Amino acid sequence: MVQKPATLKDVAALANVSRATAARALNSYGYVGDETAQKIQAAAEKLGYRGNRLAQALRSGQLPIVGCILGDIQNPFFARIAHDIEVLAREFGHNLIIGSSEEELAQEISLLASLRSLSIRGFIVAPTSEGNNAHLQGLVDENVPLVLIDRVAEGVDCDSVVVDNEGGARKAVEYLIGMGHTRIGLLQDDMRIFTSRERRSGYRSALAAAGIAADDRMVAVSQSTVEHAVDATIRLFSQKTPPTSLFTVDSLMTQGALLAFRSMGVSIPHDVSLIGFDDFNLATFTDPQITVVSQPVSEIGRTAARVLFERLTGKDEPPRKIRFETKLIVRGSVSRRGGV
Incomplete structure (x- = not known):
């Protein structure tokens, strides 16, 4: 016959105390005399009482868990970010719960509410x-x-870690202009997203500075x-007068553009020049390698x-506003256009 797990009532009976006293001693709240507490702890160990320590710790916010x-x-890009956060969380003795908003505000709000209900200690969020x-x-x-x-x-006035998106995009487009390009295409994602807005702003400011409408x-x-970027690139370069160069705002779009050009028989850089925002593994395995x-x-x-754990330690x-610079590789x- 399988023995039933010990209950709080069993511990209280063996220690000859009330259930309320046993609960205070085992859950570390309220006052219990040292002698009584030792007697209750001994009874719990003898009976193998475990209790729902996980639920208790979650409710009190005592578990070392952060959310992302x-x-x-x-x-x-986000996969690497999640990996690096998780590695550093372990160094600080914490576990990490990761959620993906799929760039939907409603899902972001729902995820955050669910994690808040667990009394998670702090959060790192890439907002929609x-x-x-x-x-x-x-x-x-x-x-x-x-x-x-x-x-x-x-x-929202809080700590943030970003990069100079606008400056990075501007450097890319300035380089294309310096190589003689004036019909410069832009492959961007949803303008709701902060990074897309900033990278488009850099694209436009570089054009304006060069007098290009x-x-x-x-x-x-x-x-x-990748799949959507393939279709968008084909649409863009199927025009009567297509761009002579393309700037893409992230690595997945760059990969989609590469596939689209291959399917269209378009040669890089002979037929079209390409620069992508964000480096990626395949960028140095293609021929030519991608700027x-x-x-x-x-x-x-x-x-x-690191900023989050500094806050957690008091x-x-x-709020710190950290912004990293980008580098044009x-x-x-x-390729250089003729006459420049």
């Missing part, structure tokens, strides 16, 4: 960047440590997936995690 909500966890940020401001108002990563959220026919909007705007991905996640200072995917 990112955009699309399938995106290599829509105007409704009450769920994030709620964390700030409750003094729950919050670090925004990759993006900022309007009206912005042309909506040179811009294609796509979801940030990219590189961001310090290995530093972004670890820096955000560091009290105004010139390879072989850009």
